[in-house]
Amino acid sequence: xxxxxxxxxxxxxxxxxxxxxxxxxxxxxxxxxxxxxxxxxxxxxxxxxxxxxxxxxxxxxxxxxxxxxxxxxxxxxxxxxxxxxxxxxxxxxxxxxxxxxxxxxxxxxxxxxxxxxxxxxxxxxxxxxxxxxxxxxxxxxxxxxxxxxxxxxxxxxxxxxxxxxxxxxxxxxxxxxxxxxxxxxxxxxxxxxxxxxxxxxxxxxxxxxxxxxxxxxxxxxxxxxxxxxxxxxxxxxxxxxxxxxxxxxxxxxxxxxxxxxxxxxxxxxxxxxxxxxxxxxxxxxxxxxxxxx
Numbered sequence: 001x002x003x004x005x006x007x008x009x010x011x012x013x014x015x016x017x018x019x020x021x022x023x024x025x026x027x028x029x030x031x032x033x034x035x036x037x038x039x040x041x042x043x044x045x046x047x048x049x050x051x052x053x054x055x056x057x058x059x060x061x062x063x064x065x066x067x068x069x070x071x072x073x074x075x076x077x078x079x080x081x082x083x084x085x086x087x088x089x090x091x092x093x094x095x096x097x098x099x100x101x102x103x104x105x106x107x108x109x110x111x112x113x114x115x116x117x118x119x120x121x122x123x124x125x126x127x128x129x130x131x132x133x134x135x136x137x138x139x140x141x142x143x144x145x146x147x148x149x150x151x152x153x154x155x156x157x158x159x160x161x162x163x164x165x166x167x168x169x170x171x172x173x174x175x176x177x178x179x180x181x182x183x184x185x186x187x188x189x190x191x192x193x194x195x196x197x198x199x200x201x202x203x204x205x206x207x208x209x210x211x212x213x214x215x216x217x218x219x220x221x222x223x224x225x226x227x228x229x230x231x232x233x234x235x236x237x238x239x240x241x242x243x244x245x246x247x248x249x250x251x252x253x254x255x256x257x258x259x260x261x262x263x264x265x266x267x268x269x270x271x272x273x274x275x276x277x278x279x280x281x282x283x284x285x286x287x288x289x290x291x292x293x
Contacts, residue, residue, distance in 0.1 A: 071164030
């Protein structure tokens, strides 16, 4: 079994992405790792080149910033990386520049790839998600956010990234996946409040015009944490590759998670209660088809 990791990145230093941690978190179970490095305004290329591993394969790309509809440029760059992996690769492990995998999941992930290798009905592996929010001490949940997504796919020519690179399609249809007991830690919303304001503005630049951003995402000192339905205290450990970054944290999340959780509407509270009791998210959008295994 041969496994390739792949990702895309641009302006990682400027935007403080955890790209090194993302790559290094899954590198031990990859035989090669393709990084599509977009032409940047900082030292992103040198940052990726600093990874001391013969597994790393860098391809330099130029982003088409006119592809704003639905964040399509993210899917285009993802596909560039995917198409650059070796032909003899069986599984392709995708990770984004603000994600990480705890080392405690690596054995499970590798075992699942081995178990599913010859079952070609399974075209991908579905991961759980934990979205950290505001700081490394809290994670957030929201019915508007994905709680699961595909991060491992078969190396097939018909596979391609979908919409804004959240998931994948096989020849434009949803792919058949196995839901595995492993989690992706998402750190894209872990920044000081002012940094989160800038993140929203920078992120929307790939979806909207500058006029729209100035009108709907004004520059301000404080960030509105209203996107999350509820905040929860993180009581586990972060991946070892993340520890240096966590220890350098120099801000505290100035928000009361208990008070925030009380602000939900009755409908959202009821739906959350049902999900907590049953594990079923009513009316959930699924970017995949789960096989009964």
